[in-house]
Amino acid sequence: MLTKMGKKGSSCIIFSIMLISSFFSISISSEQMIDDYRGFSDSNNSFANFTSAGSSTVAISGEPAHVGDEMIASILVSNVGSNNGVANLIIENLEDGISHSGSPVEISPGSSREVKAPITSQEQGSVSYRWWISSNGSHVNASLSGEFSVEVLPRQTISTYLESYDWSPSEGLVLDASLFLSSGASRPLLLDIFISKDDGPLNHLQEYTIEMDPGRRNLQIFLGNPSADSVFVELSPIEWSPNPTSLNYSTLTVNSPSADPSLLDIECTVSSLEPTSGESVRMKVNLTNNDNFQSPSGKLRIVLSSDQSILAESVIPPINPGVSVSYEMVIQSWPDSEIVQLEIIWSSEESSSSVFLSVQSSVRDDGFALPFDISSALLGALSGIVIVLTGRLVWRATSSRTPSTSESGIRKTRIEREEHSANVQTREIDCPFCEQRLSIPAEHDGNARCPSCSMQFNVAKMGETTSSIDEKPEAIENEIPMSFSTDDILECPGCDQTLRVPIEKRPVQSRCPVCKLEFLAEKG
Structure with missing residues (x-):
């Protein structure tokens, strides 16, 4: 048949086959598309599908919020799909474009979980946000998105002030502190207490955690009996940010009471059983502070009771309560007496304590004995010296007396003196010692005494040159x-x-x- 129809028939047959082949090919492609579509639908059904489980808006916790405070936005999300999925809440500030993201939450099929994210605003006033649920490879319902706004208040202010203190033996050091928190939310605070001594470094003593409500709060702080002259307190926020203008510290100077002198014990022992006069003797002194307060720094002296002369002296630093300290002191020359009475004095600017000690001593034998009582001889010599000195003072006072300007030794009447004064001519001179202007009789020649400085000097007659100030006469002194x-x-x-x-x-x-x-x- 192909041969009979020739080339033209062959062409027809080939065309028909091509059309049939094309139809067959198109049919196959359509079935493949249906299979692909069915496969896609099956795969879609295997994904997680998120939708809201209750309210379609987020809930905000942490209000009222202040600048710097953290708020939490949350929403309940359900998974109506067939596989597990991970959901994440994203919140975007509509004013500055800053986004906040929470931790991803995995939700199994048929269950619901809370998804949340933190929010922190650095500006006060009404702040608007946009939110949505994000998930990679899962279907998210359109209801899981929206907008909300929150009211952000200014930062709260804190302050602390140490108003006064009381330091008593029964209760020790008690501070009266005043704490303040401005209106808003209740806040956790940490109160740290430091002490220092003599401008030294701060030493941490105590700390308190306080849940502070807005307003002012008075607080008593008991510190015992520390070794300190100043107290420093600091009030710190716990996981929140206060106003930068807050005054969160205070310093107070304190004065510790001095130890009671009756509670300062002194014990003294001598290294030799019977010290010999003139030799060097070591003495051990034990000082004990039995009071509840520190003793101030001072001096330890060994004094000879007979004449109050100091035989030895040492500087003593402060001694803490209940502490005993030993010192070794040396008397270079032991007193010359058979029985030496000593007084050991522990003294400071505020107080002093002392004990008496009687020591049996050996008197050095010089090979001869005096035929008289040495104490009587010393007393007689002292009396003689006093008499000589008294006579010398009287003689000097009378010999240096300024000569009288009167011609007669008989005292004149008041009227005669006034008439004589009116007729006597005077002149003025300068005291060569203090430059005081003095008025003397014009014809006076000799010594004169200045009533201002009590110095005596020679006055020449009018017209003669007096001695210069460099040639001052010897003054009568005490x-x-x-x-x-x-x-x-x-x-x-x-x-x-x-x-x-x-x-x-x-x-x-x-x-x-x-x-x-x-x-x-x-x-x-």
Whole structure:
């Protein structure tokens, strides 16, 4: 048949086959598309499908919120699909474009879970946000998106102030502190207490955690008996940010009470059983503070009771309560007496404590004995010195007296003196010592005494040249030496020996037991 029809028939047959082949090919492609579509639908049914489980809006916790506070936005999401899926809540600030994302939450088919994200605003006022649920490879219902706004309040202010303190033996140091929190939410605060001594470093003493409600709160803080002269407190927020203008610290200077002198014990022992006069002797002194307060720094002295001379002295630092400290002191030359009476004094600016000690001693034998009582001889010599000094003072006072300008030794009547004064011519001169202007008789020639500075000088006759100020005559001065101090201890003006003269008995005439010089002990 192909041959009979020739080439033209062959072409027809081929065309028909091509059409049939094309139809067959198109039919196959349509069935393949249906299979692909069925496969796609089956795969879609295997994905997670998220929708809201209750309300279609997010819930906000943490309100009312202040600037810097963290709020939590949350929504309940259900998975109506056939596979597990992961949902994540995204929140975007519509004003600054900053996004906040929570932790991804995996939700199994047929279950619901809460998905949440934190929000923190750095601006106060009404702030608007846009939110949506995000999930990779899962279907998310259009209801899981929207917008909301929150009202953000200004930052809260805190302050602290140490108003006063009381330090007593029974309760120790008690601080009265005032704390303040501005209106808004209740806040957790940490109160730290530090102490320092003599401008040294701060030492952390205590800390308190306080749940502070808005308003002012007074607080008493008990610190016991610390070794301190200043207290520093700091109020710190716990996981929130206060207003930068907050004053969250305060400092208070405190004065600790001094230890009771009756509770400061002194014990003293001598290294030798019977010390010999003139030899060096070591003494051990134990100091114990039995009070609840620290003893102040001061001095430890060993004083000879007979003449109050200081035999040894040492500087003592503060001693803490209940502490005992030992010191070794050396008396370079033991006193010359069979029984030596000593007074051991522990003193400071505020208080003092002392004990007396009687020591049996050996007197050095020099090979001969005096045929008279040494104490009587010393008393007689002292009396003689006093008489000689008194006579010398009287003689000097009378010999340096300014000559009288009157011609007669008989005192004139008041009227005669007034008439004589009116007729006497005077002149003015300058005192060469203090430059005080003085009025003297015009014809006076000789010594004159200035009533201002009590100095005596020579006055020449009118017309003669007086001696220059560089040639000042010797002034009449007080012949009794003086020594001044502000406490019980002073130095001899003759030999610089340290002596003890009670300040409440001054002014008093004293005598140095070393150089035997008598002087006047004054305050100052």
